[in-house]
Amino acid sequence: MANIEFGGKTVYGATVGVMMLETQFPRIYGDIANANTWPFPVQYRIVRGASPDLVVRHKAKGLTEGFIAAAQDLVAHGADGLTTNCGYLSLIQDAVMSAVDVPVATSSLMQVAAVNSMLGGRKRAGVITISKEHLTGEHLEAAGVPPDTPIVGTERGSEFTRKILDDHPDIDFDLCRQDLCRTAHELMDRYDDLGAVVLECTNMAPFAPEIRRITKLPVYSIYTLVTWLQSGLVPMRFPIQLDDPRHINLSH
Numbered sequence: 001m002a003n004i005e006f007g008g009k010t011v012y013g014a015t016v017g018v019m020m021l022e023t024q025f026p027r028i029y030g031d032i033a034n035a036n037t038w039p040f041p042v043q044y045r046i047v048r049g050a051s052p053d054l055v056v057r058h059k060a061k062g063l064t065e066g067f068i069a070a071a072q073d074l075v076a077h078g079a080d081g082l083t084t085n086c087g088y089l090s091l092i093q094d095a096v097m098s099a100v101d102v103p104v105a106t107s108s109l110m111q112v113a114a115v116n117s118m119l120g121g122r123k124r125a126g127v128i129t130i131s132k133e134h135l136t137g138e139h140l141e142a143a144g145v146p147p148d149t150p151i152v153g154t155e156r157g158s159e160f161t162r163k164i165l166d167d168h169p170d171i172d173f174d175l176c177r178q179d180l181c182r183t184a185h186e187l188m189d190r191y192d193d194l195g196a197v198v199l200e201c202t203n204m205a206p207f208a209p210e211i212r213r214i215t216k217l218p219v220y221s222i223y224t225l226v227t228w229l230q231s232g233l234v235p236m237r238f239p240i241q242l243d244d245p246r247h248i249n250l251s252h
Contacts (some may be wrong), residue, residue: 025169109123129201159174181214
């Protein structure tokens with residue numbers, strides 16, 4: 001049998017593309033912008049001028065075309081699915097999605113509806129965000145998040161929100177951990193109907209195990225969203241070996 005391959009791309013093997021804010025703060029293992037985080041190759045494109053301050057505090061004003069250009073360039077270089085490194089970019093979901101022909105998941109918040117659909121009884125997902133003040137109903141609607149979703153922010157902490165939104169070149173990640181832990185406790189103290197936690201900020205994924213320990217609830221982050229996205233772009237191959245007992249249908 002002939003082994004025929006078909007092309008059409010320039011770059012192969014890095015199917016997820018990440019549209020990046022322009023930042024200087026450090027990126028630890030588990031952060032979306034640390035390439036070692038991913039168990040598969042990813043591609044990055046920086047949108048010049050897209051600072052955390054402008055994206056979070058000013059609704060990414062004037063940046064949509066820059067993100068569309070980055071999206072189109074990633075697709076031209078072989079990306080089969082796209083994401084961003086800020087949950088507040090749900091505001092540009094429709095614009096970017098309309099500009100490319102691949103799946104687009106701009107925000108970790110897009111998981112809330114799916115998580116809610118899995119929770120029994122009257123349980124619902126709660127959200128931890130980098131700034132509750134700036135996470136508006138417009139952001140929630142764009143991501144398909146119910147408007148009455150429980151939300152708490154890390155802005156009252158000492159390190160996480162301030163250092164990231166102001167793009168400091170140094171961060172004390174132990175203080176960030178403390179900020180996230182305090183916020184997780186606050187979420188649990190304020191709401192008694194939670195069945196899961198969704199982390200809005202893509203810099204929160206490294207702290208998901210601590211939040212899970214505190215809340216005893218499933219924790220979803222940009223890591224869970226992007227690995228799910230990738231699993232559809234490159235489905236797992238299961239070799240068929242007829243002599244393997246795992247392939248025997250025991251019902252017959």
